[in-house]
Amino acid sequence: EVTLINPFHVPKAHEQDVLERWEKARDFLAEQPGYISTTLHRSIQPNSQFHYINVAKWESECDFKSAISAMNKSLPPLNISEVEFYPALYEVIRN
Amino acid sequence: EVTLINPFHVPKAHEQDVLERWEKARDFLAEQPGYISTTLHRSIQPNSQFHYINVAKWESECDFKSAISAMNKSLPPLNISEVEFYPALYEVIRN
Numbered sequence: 001e002v003t004l005i006n007p008f009h010v011p012k013a014h015e016q017d018v019l020e021r022w023e024k025a026r027d028f029l030a031e032q033p034g035y036i037s038t039t040l041h042r043s044i045q046p047n048s049q050f051h052y053i054n055v056a057k058w059e060s061e062c063d064f065k066s067a068i069s070a071m072n073k074s075l076p077p078l079n080i081s082e083v084e085f086y087p088a089l090y091e092v093i094r095n
Numbered sequence: 096e097v098t099l100i101n102p103f104h105v106p107k108a109h110e111q112d113v114l115e116r117w118e119k120a121r122d123f124l125a126e127q128p129g130y131i132s133t134t135l136h137r138s139i140q141p142n143s144q145f146h147y148i149n150v151a152k153w154e155s156e157c158d159f160k161s162a163i164s165a166m167n168k169s170l171p172p173l174n175i176s177e178v179e180f181y182p183a184l185y186e187v188i189r190n
Contacts, residue, residue: 002100002139003136005102005136005145005148005150007100007102007144007145008186012129014180015189019189022189023189037190038189039187039189039190040106040187040189041098041100041185041188041190042185042186042188043165043184044097044156044184044185044186045184045185048183048184049183050100050102050181050183051097053100053185055150057101057168061139062111062141063104086139086143086144086145088138088143088144088145089134089138089139089140089143090136090137090138090139090148091137091139092116092134092135092136093135093137094121094133094134094135095116095130095133095134095135
């Protein structure tokens with residue numbers, strides 16, 4: 001099991017577009033092999049470094065990469081240059 | 096319910112110290128009112144923006160802040176200047 005954690009910045013004017021795109025991506029990814037869950041978090045503090053952070057669980061790194069590859073062929077890219085993403089894959093090391 | 100998400104950088108030489116300090120903080124915080132859970136993630140990719148990300152759930156922002164205040168009075172601070180933390184509180188907006 002791996003966890004994708006993706007902190008991102010969205011300019012206020014593009015928030016609605018980005019959320020709609022996020023929902024389309026989630027709906028696509030949720031149908032792919034190895035998908036477990038996803039949770040989108042929004043900051044409750046005005047000055048946080050990242051206003052949004054997505055946390056998604058997948059059965060394996062391979063499943064995740066295959067799903068993203070399939071999504072990139074199927075969904076049009078998000079063409080908003082001011083959106084900054086910092087996605088990476090993690091393993092749980094302590095609870 | 097609120098989610099603390101804390102991405103952080105640790106220089107390789109200080110990883111063990113920081114993990115030991117994290118465990119002490121977790122043991123203290125887990126005894127405080129409103130604590131739900133905590134999960135420490137480590138990147139499985141070498142070039143990720145954040146090597147560690149902690150995700151913790153609390154009953155409320157007030158419980159979390161009281162617990163941190165109590166911890167700061169009880170545990171000695173982590174005196175490693177190269178460690179960079181970006182903690183913020185989040186709400187779940189989509190699943």
